[in-house]
Amino acid sequence: MSVLIFTELDNGSLRRSSLEAVFFGAEVAKLLGTTATALAIGPAENSELELAGNYGTAKVLHASDVRLAQANSMAYASTLAAAVEQVGAKVVIIAKSALGDAVAARLAGKLKAGLVSNVVELPDGDASNLRVKRSIYTGKAFAVTEMTSEIKIITIRKNAVAPEASETKAEVEAFSTTPNEQDFAAKVTGVEKADGEVPLTEADIIVSGGRGMKGPENWGILEDFAHALHAATGCSKPVSDLDWRPHHEHIGQTGIKVSPNLYVACGISGAIQHLAGVNGSKVIVVINKDPEAPFFKAADYGIVGDVFEVLPRLTKAVQSAG
Amino acid sequence: MKILVCVTSVPDTTAKISFTDGDTKFNKAGVQYITGPYDDYALSRAIELKEQSGGTVTVLNVGEADSEPVIRKCLAIGADDAIRVNAEPTDAFFVAEQIAAIAKEETYDLILMGRESIDFNGGQVHGIVGELLGLPSYSPVMKLDVDGKTAKIAREIEGGKETLEASLPLVLGCQEPIAEWKIPNMRGIMSARTKPLKVVEPVGNHTLTRVQKYELPPPKGACKLIPADQAETLIKLLRTEAKVL
Numbered sequence: 109m110s111v112l113i114f115t116e117l118d119n120g121s122l123r124r125s126s127l128e129a130v131f132f133g134a135e136v137a138k139l140l141g142t143t144a145t146a147l148a149i150g151p152a153e154n155s156e157l158e159l160a161g162n163y164g165t166a167k168v169l170h171a172s173d174v175r176l177a178q179a180n181s182m183a184y185a186s187t188l189a190a191a192v193e194q195v196g197a198k199v200v201i202i203a204k205s206a207l208g209d210a211v212a213a214r215l216a217g218k219l220k221a222g223l224v225s226n227v228v229e230l231p232d233g234d235a236s237n238l239r240v241k242r243s244i245y246t247g248k249a250f251a252v253t254e255m256t257s258e259i260k261i262i263t264i265r266k267n268a269v270a271p272e273a274s275e276t277k278a279e280v281e282a283f284s285t286t287p288n289e290q291d292f293a294a295k296v297t298g299v300e301k302a303d304g305e306v307p308l309t310e311a312d313i314i315v316s317g318g319r320g321m322k323g324p325e326n327w328g329i330l331e332d333f334a335h336a337l338h339a340a341t342g343c344s345k346p347v348s349d350l351d352w353r354p355h356h357e358h359i360g361q362t363g364i365k366v367s368p369n370l371y372v373a374c375g376i377s378g379a380i381q382h383l384a385g386v387n388g389s390k391v392i393v394v395i396n397k398d399p400e401a402p403f404f405k406a407a408d409y410g411i412v413g414d415v416f417e418v419l420p421r422l423t424k425a426v427q428s429a430g
Numbered sequence: 431m432k433i434l435v436c437v438t439s440v441p442d443t444t445a446k447i448s449f450t451d452g453d454t455k456f457n458k459a460g461v462q463y464i465t466g467p468y469d470d471y472a473l474s475r476a477i478e479l480k481e482q483s484g485g486t487v488t489v490l491n492v493g494e495a496d497s498e499p500v501i502r503k504c505l506a507i508g509a510d511d512a513i514r515v516n517a518e519p520t521d522a523f524f525v526a527e528q529i530a531a532i533a534k535e536e537t538y539d540l541i542l543m544g545r546e547s548i549d550f551n552g553g554q555v556h557g558i559v560g561e562l563l564g565l566p567s568y569s570p571v572m573k574l575d576v577d578g579k580t581a582k583i584a585r586e587i588e589g590g591k592e593t594l595e596a597s598l599p600l601v602l603g604c605q606e607p608i609a610e611w612k613i614p615n616m617r618g619i620m621s622a623r624t625k626p627l628k629v630v631e632p633v634g635n636h637t638l639t640r641v642q643k644y645e646l647p648p649p650k651g652a653c654k655l656i657p658a659d660q661a662e663t664l665i666k667l668l669r670t671e672a673k674v675l
Contacts (some may be wrong), residue, residue, distance in 0.1 A: 118588075155453065179587070181557075182566060206587050211568055213557020216523065222638030223522065225552045244550050248447040250645040251550075257638040293566055294596035297582075301590035309588070314675070337675070355572065355607065356586055361443050361548065362467050362606055370674040380444050387647070391672045393664065394653070404653050409667060413658025425662040427673075 109235065110201045111137040111144040112197035114188050115160060115168075116207055122150045125203035125310045127163050131271035132230065132264050133201040134164025140199070140235050146171060147191045147283065149176050149184050154280045161278030163271050165212040169195075169283035175292065181208050183291035185214035192219065192259065198235065212263045221374045222255030228367075228388070246361055246384035265388065266309055266367045308359065311340035313370045316359055316386075318344040320375020320396060320415055324352035329419045330374055336426040342366065344376045357358055360385035364410025374415045395419070431485035431576065431598075432536065433476040436529055436543035436555070437504055438466035438519070439497035443548065449644040456644070458496075465500050468544025472602070474609035475574055476542055479509040483576065486510045488538075492519045492528045498627070505622035506614035512627045519638035523549075526558035531633045533563055538599060540581070545570035545603040556603035566596055569603025 113133035115126035130146055137144035144165045148157050150172070157168045171187050188211060192200060200215065202208045204226060216223035226243040228250065233239045237254055240262055243252045255261075308314060315334040317327065327341075331404045334341045341357060348358035359366055361381035367388030374395050376382060383406050386392065394407040397414050411418050441447070442462040450457045465473070476487045489504040489512040491497050494661075501512045515528040533541055546553035553569065560567025572591065573584035581600055584593045614622070656664050668675045 181568075182560075185561075186555075206570070206585075209553050210557055210567075213522075213554040214561050214567070216554060216638075217526065217558035220523070220636070220638070223552070223554055224639055225550075225554060241645070243449045244644075245441070247445075247546055248647075249449075250647070251641045252643045252645065253639050253641050255639050290564070290566075293582075294594045295567075296592060296594045297589070298593040299590065300592075301587070305589055307588045356589060356591070365551075368667065370672075384443070391674045393668070393670070395524025404655075406650060407653040408651070408672065409664055410653045410655050411658050411661055411664060412655065413661070416445055418658055418661045421661040422665060425665040 109140070109198050110142045110195050111140065111193055111199045111201065112192055113144060113146045113165065114200065114202045114208065114211060115148045116203065117148055117150045117152050117204060121156055122148070122159060123203065123205070123310065125205060125266060128159070128266065128269055128271050129201050129203040129264055130160050130163040130165050130267045135200065135230050136199055138301055139231065145195050146278070147173050147188060149172065149187055150179070151177050154261045157280045158199040158277040162273040162274045165278050168278045168280045171283045171285065173284060173287060175287050178296060180291060181207060181210035182214055182289060182419070185211045185218060186288045186291055187285050188215055189218045191264055191283060191338050198259055199238070200259065202261065202263045204265050205264045205307070208263060212261055219259050220257060221259040221261050222257040223263070224253050224255060226364060227262050227264045228268050231262070243388060247365065247387040248384065257317050267369070267388070276322065308340050308342055308357065308364050308366055311366070312366050313337050313339035313372070314342050314366055314368045315339045315372045315374065316342035316344070316376060317347060317374045318376030319346050321347070326416070329416065329423070331332065333423045333426070336423050344382050373403055376403060377401045378406060431483060432538045433479065433485060433487045433540045433542060434490055434533060434538040435469070435473045435476045435487060435504070435509065436490045436509040436541065437469040437473060437500065437543050438489060438544070438547040438549070438573040439463045439493050439500040440466050440547055440549045447646070453644045463497070463500055465503060466544045466547050468546060469546070471606055471608050472542040472544055472604035472609050473504055473507060473509065474612045475541070475604060477612060478506070478609055479576055488513065490529060490532055491515070492517055492525045494518055499537065500651065501627060502622050503614060505625045505627070506618040507612045508618065511625055514627065514629050515632050516629050521639050522552045522554040523558055523636055523638045526555045526562060527634050527636055528632055529555065529559045530562035534560070540598065541601045542604055545605045553603065556601050560601040563601070565599055565601050567601040567603070568594070568596070571602045572605060572608055574602065574604070574608055
């Protein structure tokens, strides 16, 4: 009986979303009166993995088999399943991401475990009846859900919990399993990644642009504002459809769903499909020259004005205030 | 090539969501149902692949009788036949078991579906089906080409994309821009009426999750408007009032 957290590494560093997952897992362990262990897969220094201890786990299992260096959802799920068995985990916590989602689904199939995705806050109940609240209908509603299986898997959305860090370091222990050949059947032929950028799903602040930006050549003013705020940039569906911005920046019903602290929409009218992707945000700011833009109804703060005038002013205001 | 496309019947993206029976049931009244948008991408690509290199496309839905209009639309777009597993799709594992049971009866080269349904947004079913059938699964797939027995895939990863090659059979969760959505034409609609739609009863009863109660988000307060010529005030408010900077 314990809680196991799957943590994701990015170039040897624990992802911020994974540290949230560690904190979430440690809180669940407290609720259940048990301990939390983390699993990290891939190359990383012990000094980095120890940091998981800051968020409440005493131990980190480290699977560093060279074949696991490249993210592989099926091989990672097999490794995670072996770790579940070793520590006798009854609850598994995973941060939502492209990899996390895939690993969670494969693990659920392997363990015949109930899996609840997009969980938005800490659970309540006890070991026999753990209740979690998940976002459904693309953010339009919530479902309080119980898992009836012996092993329970929870994937959490960003900001499901506000982590508090301590100075405690975790003990790192090597973890090895025999890789399952089937998991390596595919040949990876290429990886394209925008390095050094904060992934949208992890960003605290997102500045996003729509058709009101009038063209890809105008993204500079939006990026200046984003840089001043240390924010990630996103876009609406028409913008990615027009190839003004890459598809992985598309936020909305059929794109990425985000739940940052602050979402700033520039020149986005606020179609219901776009709102569906952002309604988990804590604070929404809308800048649009059309006062009738539906997005204002979903916003906390709004500026009716021309993005080409407003954005540079905002950038300056952030910079001058330091 | 034999392709199985699993589709969901879900409330339209613009539907107003509400609940009945003490917030324990979804209120279907006045709600228009559509094919899951991601499933639509999967189906469109399946039909394109069939047009390129022959084969069949079978549509599979786990749902009650009221999902038949969505299934007929999939047939009108170009699927050859359809199977409906007569059960309410309440749990990802249960749905995956139904799909796996159908897939074990016939050998499909590709099992495609959307990356997630837009009602429960779990994004779990393709991974569980892959695991139950012992097949690789990939998601979210943005590009799919088939060359003989090899699939060439591009899928989204955090902040970018990964391309890979894998041998059929495979289970894939799809998203745009894998294909353009197809709109049924009159001939398709006419022929869909007579295409085979088989209804089968579900196997097993392994629901592993249960919804106790639904909730709607609290209503949003009024939007505070800041004049454009005082845009700087916004930054101050975000710092001192909203405390997000």
